[in-house]
Amino acid sequence: MLTSGSNGPSLSMGADSSGGNNLRSESFTEEKYVDDSLESGCLSIVVLGASGDLAKKKTFPALFNLFRQGFLQANEVHIFGYARTKISDDELRDRIRGYLSQGKGASVEHSDELSKFLQLIKYVSGSYDSGDGFTLLNKEISEHELSKNSQSGTSRRLFYLALPPSVYPSVCKMIRNYCMNQSDLTGWTRIVVEKPFGKDLSSAEELSTQLGELFDEQQIYRIDHYLGKELVQNLLVLRFANRLFLPLWNRDNIDNVQIVFREDFGTEGRGGYFDEYGIIRDIIQNHLMQVLCLVAMEKPVSLKPEHIRDEKVKVLQSVLPISLEEVVLGQYEGYKDDPTVSNNSNTPTFATVVLHIHNERWEGVPFILKAGKALNSRKAEIRVQFKDVPGDIFKCKKQGRNEFVIRLQPSEAMYMKLTVKKPGLEMSTIQSELDLSYAQRYQGVTIPEAYERLILDTIRGDQQHFVRRDELKAAWEIFTPLLHKIDNGELKPLPYKPGSRGPGQADELLERAGYVQTHGYIWIPPTL
């Protein structure tokens, strides 16, 4: 979304306390891709599955942060929780209160805002497949609209499905039948759906067809929270607004690209869900593939959501079928001790998969996707490794190649590993870095949570950072044959120790794919 419109202040980064550049820069204000007239007035946000984990940990805190920052106006917005559990408004408020006060930038002064925010929340109890609950929900929303709409006559209804996908079709049918925005008022009805969108190509397509019969694609927001992360959002800017990268970003200069997700904890508390999906469905097919699209796609015609998504689809469609020799799966020891995990589970908790993109820019460049639970560290990063310098007169090949690393989390940073002259009288070389560490460069700036931005986008009607149906289909096409082989037990995950780097075979695959590890590089963190 490119303008703040009437929905509150711009999401730019705020003042630079270092006294340097003012980061409250223009937010691409020249072109508007949404109809502003539809983006103000009475707004009802309905969180379906309000009693659940996602709602309390992510959805409500994101809404609270938007409220705190003025993006949700008390005179326009009302928030409805909906779930089967029979609780009162106050009981829902009590359940979520603790999660709201823990958010980024929270402080005691927020307690006044907190109580104002909680007063905006109403709870409606009902089932996900019968008309009674949704009729009641519609009545509550309509009453709110009547009370707020003395003049403007707007009905904006956002339904956030914090629910398991198995109930998406019935819930969407209920919304369609009972809860659409009032036809005599201006506005819209939008649906936000969480992953997993299906388990393979056919189930995803079936789900898409079911939702597609009820809502237009423009009304459906398939959320992938990685698209809301600061450094993921920075990728297009980095690639297409910097002359430096334009000529380098291709097979002539880049040897291999790694996109890595590591967690230093296991599936505790989520074993039942995870065992059904595994690391490829949980992380790689969606989060890492979305990142791959932004790293590998061609320049879009403009920043219009459809132009961006057209390019993402092209990349996905250019990915060659996965070769089993370029896959390493792992399962951490102790995973099956979880009583909610089956004793003979074949589910991978770790995977390294090498993808090849068959196009002019990337032919021959392996994209190595790596994700794992219960490893030795927590991080998500993109590592672009450049080729060796031809005619190396300094004989510094052994010290390492140029690498451009974009660390999505923790501690957002970008750094370029370079060979430089070692300071001193001798002419020798050393590995060093050009370093943009966000905490140091943007002191005092709070980086918004992914969910905050993405929910704001749904309210503003910007689908740029949401997954389109054909993107989803193309991503499932890549992974479905591999997933079916794992599901059928034809491929077995290798055991690895919790707290390790995962199976050693994954590092061997990395090496076979062409990655050259830098040895002896020592980073000295800057002192703030």
Ligand SMILES: NC(=O)C1=CN([C@@H]2O[C@H](COP(=O)(O)OP(=O)(O)OC[C@H]3O[C@@H](n4cnc5c(N)ncnc54)[C@H](OP(=O)(O)O)[C@@H]3O)[C@@H](O)[C@H]2O)C=CC1
């Ligand atoms: N601004 C900043 O915050 C900066 C931080 N640094 C820090 O300096 C340190 C070194 O940086 P850098 O060299 O980029 O990153 P790392 O040393 O973390 O990793 C370099 C590469 O080597 C791989 N690797 C690590 N251990 C092994 C192993 N035993 N066998 C095979 N492969 C391995 C990593 O894979 P895998 O991803 O699987 O671990 C990664 O691809 C890091 O801690 C980094 O965060 C450096 C520069 C700037």
Ligand SMILES: O=C1O[C@H](COP(=O)(O)O)[C@@H](O)[C@H](O)[C@H]1O
């Ligand atoms: O979608 C998911 O993401 C989380 C990791 O999210 P992050 O923002 O903390 O990187 C992961 O733990 C979870 O298994 C997965 O479903």
